[in-house]
Amino acid sequence: MDLTVRTEGGVPVVRVKAVALDASTALAFKRDMEPILAGHETVIVDLSDVDLMDSSGLGALITCFSRLKSNSGRLCLAGPGDSVRYSLELARADRLLDLFNTAEDALAACREPDGD
C-alpha cells in the first residue's frame, strides 16, 4: 500500500496505490494519511486503482472523515470503481463523503467559494 500525493491550489490529492483497501492495508493507510490530514482542511483521496474496499477500508475512510470534520474540513473521494462504490453505498457513506468521478472534478468543486 502506497500513497502518492500531489497538491493543487493548496488541496492535496492522495492517490491510493493498492489493489484493496482492506484489513491488510487499512492500518498503513490510516498511518500514512495522518500527516496529510493534520496539515489540511480539504483532502481528495483518489481510489482509481483500488478494486475492493471492505469494512476495514471503510472504517479507515470514516476515521479520516471524522478527523477532517472535527476541524470543519472536507473529505472528497475520486474515481471509485463499481465495487468500491457498492461498499460505500451499503455503508451509506456516500451521504457523508463527497464522491467525484475524477480527481479533476473534485479539485474543481473544492476551488469553488463556500456558500454561506
Added chain:
Amino acid sequence: MVDMKDQTARPDLRSELEDLAAPLARRLGLTLALYPVDGRSVAGQPVWLSGPPTDRDPDGVVEVTSRGVTSGQVALWSAEGEGAGGAVAEVSRLIGLIADRLRLETQERDLLDELSASWENLEAVYDISSDLHSLKGTPELLAMIIDRAVTADRDLKAVMWIESDGRLVPAAARNASPPPELPLTGGLIGTAISSRTDMVLTDRHEIDRASEVEPEFARATSLAVAPVTTSVGLKGALSVWREDDQTPFDSRVIHLLKALALQAAMVIENDRLHQEALENELIRQEVEIGSDIQQSLLLGTPPGKLTNMRVAAVSLASRQVAGDFYDFFRHRGYLLDVIVGDVMGKGIAAALLGAATKSQFLRSLTHLTAFAGRIRLPDPAAVVSDLHAEVVPELITLDIFITLCYARIDLGRRVMEFVDCGHTEIIHYQKREGRCQRLKGDNLPLGFVAEETYRLVTLPLHEGDMMFFYSDGVTECRRPDGEMYGIERLVEMVEANADLNPQAVIDGVKSSLIEFSGHDTFEDDVTCVALKIVGADETEPPVDRIELDFVSELEEATAIRMFVRSFCVAQQGRGLSDSALARLLLAVHEAATNVVKHAYESRQGNVINVVVEEFQTQVNVNISHQGRDLDLSTVPPPEFDGTRDGGFGLYIIEESVDEVRYFDDNEGRHCVSLVMKKDK
C-alpha cells in the same frame, strides 16, 4: 286533471227538450213543463217548454234519472178536453228516448271521464314512480304526491297519514295543519284503515262527528279518505277535503286518492327500509373499521428477507374486535424476535390495550439497547421485565390481564430463547425426532401480580424444525356438538404438514378449523404464527466444485477472493451477473477477514478451508475454520452517521449475498456459508 266542478260541457236536459220535444209538442197542441227535482221532491218553479201554463193535473209524467238519481220530471198536458191520448203517449215516449239518450251519453261521458281520470291516475302514478327511482328524497316525493291530490283546486286540503310506532303521524300535508298524531283505530281515518274502506263524507252531521277526533275536518264541507296497506303491512291513509260548498267528491276522486295514497305509502316504506339498510351499513362499516384497526395496530408484518428462516402469520378476527396481537423484530437476518399476546376481554378496549402493549415492546427493546454502555442486545427476560414495569401498574388498575410469549430465534447460536407469561404452549416440531414437543414457561400473565421475575427458557434448534405459536381461540374453537378443537388436534395438524412451508401449515390449520366448527367466523380471534428453520438445499449434488486451504493471514483475504473469482468467471460466469459476482466477492473477502481477525484472533499458523460449489440455482462459498466460534449476538450493529468506523463487516456480508448460514460441519469445524442465487 279531473275537473270535478265543470258541468257546462255536459248536454242539458232542458236544452234537449227544447230542441227535440217542444216543437213536436207544439205541433200536437200539447203543453210541456219541466220540473227540477232535488232529492225526491220537486223543487222550484217549472219551466214551460210548450203551450200556455196550466194548473190542471198533468196527463202524463216522465221521470228523468241520471246516475240513479232523478234529475227532473217532465209533465205533459193534452189539449183542453182531449185527455191522455195518443199524442201524450207519443211525446212521452219521445221524452223517454231523450232521457235514455241523455243517460247513455252521460254514462258514456262518465266512463270517458273515469277513463281519463284513470289515465291521469296512471300518469300521476307514473310520474311519481319514475321519481322514486330518481335521487329525490322522501319529503320531496311526498310533497309531489300531495300536490297531485290538490292540483284540481288550490284550496283543497290534504294530509297523508302513515303508521309509526302504533299510531298515525302526518307524513305530508297541504293547506292544512293536522294534529301531531292520531290513534290507529277509532276516528274516521282509523276506521277507514281498519275496515279497508274508502270514505266520502258530504253530510254535515257526519263530518261534525268525525271532527271530534280529527279537528282538522272542523270546517270541511266534503271529505274523502283513501286508506292503504302496503305489501309488508304498512298502514296509511290520504285524506282530502274542501271547505267551500262546491260539488262534492265522487268516485273519481277516490280512485285518484287511492292511487296516490298507495304511492305515498310505498315511498315511506322505501324510506324506512333504506334507513334500516343504512343502519346495518353503518354497523357493518364500524365492524370493518374495527377490523382495519385490528389489522394495522395489532398485527405486525412477518419479515421477509430472513436468513434460513421462513415466517408466516394470520389472525382471523372474531365477530367482535378483540385483543390478539403479534409482532416481529428482525435484529439480523439470522436473529428474530417473535411476540404473540392476547388481551383478556373483547371490544375496542381490549384492542387498544393490545396495541399499546405491542408498541411498548419496541420501546423497551430500544430503551434497554441504548441503556447498556457496551451495545448488546437485551435478552427476552430483560425486555419482558422492562415491559412489566411500564404496563403492569395500569393493567392492575384496570383489572385486565394479558398473556404473552416472547421468543427469540438465534440461528447464529442455533437456539431459541423464550419467556412465557401464561400464554398457550409453543408447539415445536423437531425434525430429527419427527414429532412435536410442547413448550411452556412458568411466568404468570401480565397484570396478575405487581412483582414477577421472568425466566428465560433455552433450547437448541435444528434445520427443518418448526415453531407454531397460537391463541386460545384456536384450541377453544367449538364444534356444533360442543367439543373443542383442542391441543392434540393442533399438534397432529402441525406434524402432518411439517415438511411444508409455514404459510401452508397455517392454511392447513385454518381449513381444519373451518371444517371442524362448520363456520368461517369464530367466537374468539384465531391467531397463528409459524416459523420454520430452513437451509440451502443440500440434497442435490453440486454441478461443479473446487476446494483449497489457505493460511490465516489478512493478506490472504485477497487470495481467497481471487480463488473464488476464478471459479465463478469460468463456464460463462456460472449464471451470476457481474454485479452479483462483485457482491459475492466482497462478502467472501469480509468473511475471510473476520475468520482471521476474530476466529483466529490474528494468531499465526492456522488454516482457512474454502469450498466453492455451483448448484442448479445458486453458487455456494463455504469458509471453515477451527478457531473461536463467533458469538454474533455480541457484535454491535453499524452506525451510518460516521461516528463509528466499525460494525460494517457482518452488515456488508448479509446485505451482499442472498443467504448466510453459520453452522458446524461433520468434522467439528465452524463454517460460514455464503449463497448467491443465479440470475433467471
